[in-house]
Amino acid sequence: MPEITIDGRRVTVREQTSVAAAILQAGVSSFRRSVTGEPRAALCGMGICYECRVTIDGEPHALSCQTLCVDGMVVETT
């Protein structure tokens, strides 16, 4: 089972878990901040709304709902 890091915390998830699901399982509710600082989280879950963007392995604005967890992955929310 892949082990990933979310905001510095190690989390183990089942195979084929999306990063968005892993973030929610870890109890994090704010994936990112809007221009005016409001919290945002996964909404559509199918790669359309872009609300679920997080930084994955240093790459900003990655779609967490369209990315599967890979062992050693580092995820940062804001």
Place this chain on the structure above:
Amino acid sequence: MDDSEAQFALTRLSRELWMELSPDLPRSVEYEACGTLWVAADEEEMREVRRKQEFYASRGVSTQILDALQLREAEPNLRDGLAGALLVNQDSVVYPPCAAVELIARSGATVLRARSVGIESQKVMLANGESLEAGVIINAAGIHAGALMPSVSVPIAPRKGHLLITDRYPGFVRHQLVELGYLKSAHSTTGSSVAFNVQPRRTGQLLIGSSRQFGVNSPDIDAPMMARMLRRATDFMPGIARLSAIRSWTGVRAATPDKLPLIGPCPGLPHAFIAAGHEGLGITTSLGTARILTDHIVGKTPPIPLSPYLPDRHA
């Protein structure tokens, strides 16, 4: 800014007026005193950097020359091997739509939305058949200025440009960046050209340009031209290739044969004035244009002479 003495004079006046306004502009205007870096790729362009510095210094504008190492520290995402840059500290960027809304609100003007189809002395004809009368009329219709006044010679040609804006990447770029080769692109009066030009917005978004095309009337994105423009951007800043773009669009600059705007009375049309043809400097020089034209109309001496910009200078 320093194409000619007249362009420099109007730009400097306008920059001072923007600086006066800046302390109480609302956040929406996104006034950002990020400064401009004119980036030199090689030693030949560094000579141009030094020429530019002397030109500015002798006219009271202080700038700073950065060597290759200082440029790397100032903008870590620029590629290796660039020669240096000229930093124009007090240059700023604004978000033009909100700046326009703010300036209109401050003026107390009544805004009417209608399509005008013609200007006569003291009369504007509208598409719906109505007309508006006024003691003074200023034609500020950009590339459409000439069509509103068929009897007046208005030497303005459309010059198409592409722009692209990215998602938010705060800190990726810190200054407005312009390649010195931009001058070659902006100066050529025929054909098409691209130049590296990036502006950071307060949101962390990057506005990426620039392209110039004459004789193209379609507002569509020209994919090969956009590709050329972005290749130029990634030549200078390879990391741009990994950023997400959220929107791209085109616009048309109003270009004149001598690169100076047309500001002043319309020949042969009493009480009508023109303020158009600013090419790529329209936002920057809007305030200076308004000041010198207003002073001229009300009979005051403008802070800089109007003569280089008079619409009938080409006659």
